[in-house]
Amino acid sequence: MKHIFFVEDDLSLINGLSFALKKQGYELTVARTGREAEQFWEKGKYDLVILDVTLPDGSGFDLCRKFRETSKIPIMFLTAADEETDIIMGLDIGGDDYMTKPFKLAIFLSRVNALLRRSENFDQADTELNSNGIKVRLLKGEVYKNGELLDLTASEYKLLCMFMENPDIVLSPEQILGRLWDCDENYIDSSTLTVYIRRLRTKIEDAPARPEKIVTVRRMGYKWNTGE
Numbered sequence: 001m002k003h004i005f006f007v008e009d010d011l012s013l014i015n016g017l018s019f020a021l022k023k024q025g026y027e028l029t030v031a032r033t034g035r036e037a038e039q040f041w042e043k044g045k046y047d048l049v050i051l052d053v054t055l056p057d058g059s060g061f062d063l064c065r066k067f068r069e070t071s072k073i074p075i076m077f078l079t080a081a082d083e084e085t086d087i088i089m090g091l092d093i094g095g096d097d098y099m100t101k102p103f104k105l106a107i108f109l110s111r112v113n114a115l116l117r118r119s120e121n122f123d124q125a126d127t128e129l130n131s132n133g134i135k136v137r138l139l140k141g142e143v144y145k146n147g148e149l150l151d152l153t154a155s156e157y158k159l160l161c162m163f164m165e166n167p168d169i170v171l172s173p174e175q176i177l178g179r180l181w182d183c184d185e186n187y188i189d190s191s192t193l194t195v196y197i198r199r200l201r202t203k204i205e206d207a208p209a210r211p212e213k214i215v216t217v218r219r220m221g222y223k224w225n226t227g228e
Contacts, residue, residue, distance in 0.1 A: 004021055005050070006049075024109060049067060075095050082100040132213045
């Protein structure tokens with residue numbers, strides 16, 4: 001049974017989502033403050049964290065940073081903070097998904113299921129990907145650029161693997177979003193993908209403003225350019 005750690009102070013939302021998640025067969029631990037979350041984190045072992053940004057005694061962003069010091073498990077932000085700067089912050093500090101309130105329950109559950117499933121699949125992989133000076137050690141979930149270990153979030157890692165597994169093939173935004181979350185891409189904010197692409201380029205490109213690895217194909221999408 002997968003164990004989800006839910007950090008949220010809205011009691012009505014806690015009650016609703018707790019019922020829905022338990023109905024899906026998940027075990028759930030709930031914290032309503034940052035301090036309580038830190039205490040539960042020290043004592044528990046979890047498969048997914050769902051974080052609100054605004055808490056009575058602090059920020060979900062700070063909790064995310066703390067959790068990332070010791071763990072690579074998937075982290076989803078579920079919050080009313082929907083500014084692009086908030087999304088960039090959440091993904092940049094280690095979040096794997098960022099969903100804004102209000103939301104549809106079915107889409108939320110699909111993205112929870114997808115995060116857990118993707119995490120399992122990548123943990124079981126046992127091969128390497130090599131291209132453009134980038135090496136991905138799938139068994140360990142490590143990415144190297146010219147021999148130097150990179151610090152990628154889990155979603156950045158998955159996105160990079162998707163590109164490298166499909167070299168020189170144009171992937172539309174819809175294809176990418178559908179594969180990342182395994183749900184109807186029409187319900188996913190495409191601006192989130194733009195943020196992912198931007199942040200990934202800053203880590204793997206020599207000149208992020210003039211990308212040569214992940215290139216934009218006008219009106220079609222993106223592709224991993226091998227130059228062949």
